[in-house]
Amino acid sequence: MSKLSRRHFLGMAATGIGAASLLGYYILAPKKKVVIIGGGAGGVIAAKYLSKEDSTIEVTLIEANHDYYTCFMSNEVLGGRRTIDSIKFGYDKLSHKYGINMIYDKAVSIDANAKTVRLQSGQIIEYDRLVVSPGVDFKWEAIKGYDASLIEKFPHAWKAGSQTVILRKQLEAMKDGGTVIIAVPAKPFRCPPGPYERASQIAQYFKQNKPKSKVLILDANNSFAKQALFIEGWKKLYAYGRANSMIEWNPSNPLVSVDAESRTIYTGEFEDEYSADVINIIPPQRAGKIAIENGLANESGWCPINQRTFESSLQKDIYVIGDACIAGSMPKSAYSANSQGKVCARAIIASFKKVGIVDPSFANTCYSIVGDEFGVSVSSVYRYQAGTGTIKVSHNAAGVSPLNASPEYRKSEVAYAHSWYNNMTHEMFY
Amino acid sequence: MLYREINYVFLVLIGIVLNFPANATEARVSMLTDTCIACHGEKGVSVGPATPSISGMRESLFIKAMEDMKTGKRPSTVMAIIAKGYTSREIAIMAAYFHKQPTTRYSQSFDEEKARRGKVLYEQYCSGCHKIKGKRKPLSNKVAGQWMPYLRIRLEELRSGRDSTSPVMTSAVKNFLKTNSEESLEDIIHFYGSQK
Numbered sequence: 005m006s007k008l009s010r011r012h013f014l015g016m017a018a019t020g021i022g023a024a025s026l027l028g029y030y031i032l033a034p035k036k037k038v039v040i041i042g043g044g045a046g047g048v049i050a051a052k053y054l055s056k057e058d059s060t061i062e063v064t065l066i067e068a069n070h071d072y073y074t075c076f077m078s079n080e081v082l083g084g085r086r087t088i089d090s091i092k093f094g095y096d097k098l099s100h101k102y103g104i105n106m107i108y109d110k111a112v113s114i115d116a117n118a119k120t121v122r123l124q125s126g127q128i129i130e131y132d133r134l135v136v137s138p139g140v141d142f143k144w145e146a147i148k149g150y151d152a153s154l155i156e157k158f159p160h161a162w163k164a165g166s167q168t169v170i171l172r173k174q175l176e177a178m179k180d181g182g183t184v185i186i187a188v189p190a191k192p193f194r195c196p197p198g199p200y201e202r203a204s205q206i207a208q209y210f211k212q213n214k215p216k217s218k219v220l221i222l223d224a225n226n227s228f229a230k231q232a233l234f235i236e237g238w239k240k241l242y243a244y245g246r247a248n249s250m251i252e253w254n255p256s257n258p259l260v261s262v263d264a265e266s267r268t269i270y271t272g273e274f275e276d277e278y279s280a281d282v283i284n285i286i287p288p289q290r291a292g293k294i295a296i297e298n299g300l301a302n303e304s305g306w307c308p309i310n311q312r313t314f315e316s317s318l319q320k321d322i323y324v325i326g327d328a329c330i331a332g333s334m335p336k337s338a339y340s341a342n343s344q345g346k347v348c349a350r351a352i353i354a355s356f357k358k359v360g361i362v363d364p365s366f367a368n369t370c371y372s373i374v375g376d377e378f379g380v381s382v383s384s385v386y387r388y389q390a391g392t393g394t395i396k397v398s399h400n401a402a403g404v405s406p407l408n409a410s411p412e413y414r415k416s417e418v419a420y421a422h423s424w425y426n427n428m429t430h431e432m433f434y
Numbered sequence: 435m436l437y438r439e440i441n442y443v444f445l446v447l448i449g450i451v452l453n454f455p456a457n458a459t460e461a462r463v464s465m466l467t468d469t470c471i472a473c474h475g476e477k478g479v480s481v482g483p484a485t486p487s488i489s490g491m492r493e494s495l496f497i498k499a500m501e502d503m504k505t506g507k508r509p510s511t512v513m514a515i516i517a518k519g520y521t522s523r524e525i526a527i528m529a530a531y532f533h534k535q536p537t538t539r540y541s542q543s544f545d546e547e548k549a550r551r552g553k554v555l556y557e558q559y560c561s562g563c564h565k566i567k568g569k570r571k572p573l574s575n576k577v578a579g580q581w582m583p584y585l586r587i588r589l590e591e592l593r594s595g596r597d598s599t600s601p602v603m604t605s606a607v608k609n610f611l612k613t614n615s616e617e618s619l620e621d622i623i624h625f626y627g628s629q630k
Contacts, residue, residue, distance in 0.1 A: 367519070369512050385516055385520065400518060401520075402515065
């Protein structure tokens with residue numbers, strides 16, 4: 005007969021518990037459900053990293069569109085430098101390779117208590133953790149006489165795909181000597197340098213095809229990202245500041261109202277009147293609709309989060325990443341969403357294991373292609389700072405391309421911009 | 435009796451340890467290297483056309499590159515800013531990670547004639563240090579199969595003296611140009627670009 009002392013019993017019990025919990029975590033327990041709303045730069049990366057890093061998680065990605073058109077680099081489509089198909093991607097490879105369950109549908113409401121998401125089709129999806137990466141929505145009510153029904157007449161092309169094609173076609177159809185207006189909303193908005201890269205790409209297209217034409221930027225703001233660099237490029241390439249300048253920038257001139265019938269817009273305090281052949285209205289923005297309508301945003305229209313984990317400050321077990329969230333000093337860019345998606349995935353995995361994550365580190369680089377041989381960039385490395393509870397620039401690692409750089413330098417940044425684009429989309433979809 | 439107790443304690447400890455996150459250091463490595471992918475590709479394998487692959491790089495060279503770009507001694511574009519964001523310890527962690535990653539080379543379009551001439555020049559001037567051992571082994575300095583636009587930029591930086599951080603390369607290029615034209619440098623680039 006064996007003598008089982010207390011010491012031996014405790015030793016065996018502890019080992020048994022250790023082994024059983026391992027067994028339980030990896031093999032026996034039901035899979036933990038993580039649902040992601042939004043198949044863009046943030047959502048796709050979060051889905052991939054959750055699947056990749058933890059086989060006990062079942063990942064479901066909800067995306068309304070079968071095809072994803074990158075808004076980043078879409079300005080080159082507007083400029084005629086690349087085709088719409090070159091910015092089009094599908095989810096098949098990614099979902100097969102990583103076992104991600106794709107649902108092509110629109111998420112319409114979230115029940116944070118029941119932990120379910122309701123889709124447009126009526127289907128109800130359960131989650132243990134939810135990642136909301138919806139991008140932006142437009143404040144249609146902010147401009148008098150303007151609403152969602154006018155986006156084919158006055159395309160925003162601030163979500164890529166059919167909007168990009170519509171705007172490009174309008175530019176192609178425009179006669180030489182015509183004018184394009186780009187109306188820029190007050191910050192913050194998705195892609196801070198985007199409108200100015202757009203003006204550059206359109207001016208480049210005009211220079212080669214319709215040299216008497218002009219781009220007029222009506223800007224609610226009085227400054228913009230990489231301003232000195234854009235102006236250096238515009239002076240060099242598009243006669244900026246001279247009588248025959250192809251680009252004009254009117255700051256502190258917010259769009260107030262639109263008369264769709266007469267194709268006239270009114271800006272600023274005194275409602276200055278402008279008319280143009282092509283009018284690109286980029287409306288003021290806020291977090292994606294699903295976030296706003298389900299209590300994830302605050303009065304600012306953006307979603308407050310724990311900036312270490314990306315968990316919503318307003319709803320438990322729901323995480324918000326990408327354009328929609330308030331992430332300290334990080335800009336609203338695809339690179340930021342990519343960086344945040346990875347941190348968020350790791351934070352969710354850690355939350356299931358009931359451990360912490362290592363101190364998060366982020367990065368962002370935004371390239372702007374001002375001309376075929378003139379590229380500029382802004383870069384930063386960020387850290388979560390426990391003291392302030394916010395994400396801030398790390399070790400002063402923030403800056404832009406140098407002014408008056410050599411032509412070789414400017415040309416190299418175009419090649420690097422294309423490389424960034426290829427590597428970003430390769431990571432997202434392959 | 436004692437052995438059995440030690441055994442049980444050992445098993446308990448294993449049980450505890452295995453329930454911790456897989457490897458705390460692994461988590462720290464990922465947190466640092468995750469952000470490099472958007473430009474340098476997964477595992478540091480860039481799909482190009484210009485941003486270099488950094489997979490399989492020698493650790494000492496990775497560290498030197500980052501430190502020299504941080505101080506501006508080595509010319510760069512965004513890396514001058516990004517390298518500042520990391521401590522020496524973190525750079526060493528990244529170096530160890532990228533060194534372990536397998537080298538993958540993508541096809542590039544190159545000129546056959548130039549690559550043929552470049553091969554001869556490579557054998558004479560470069561192969562002493564830049565041995566090409568075969569597809570899977572990383573090189574002493576990752577050059578073969580590296581993106582050609584990047585090789586072009588680097589050679590020009592070394593030739594012009596804007597990069598003086600590698601005295602060996604500076605004198606190698608100077609020596610080469612004593613008896614060869616600058617166009618011949620392009621032949622070498624095409625040779626390296628032809629390597630798969």
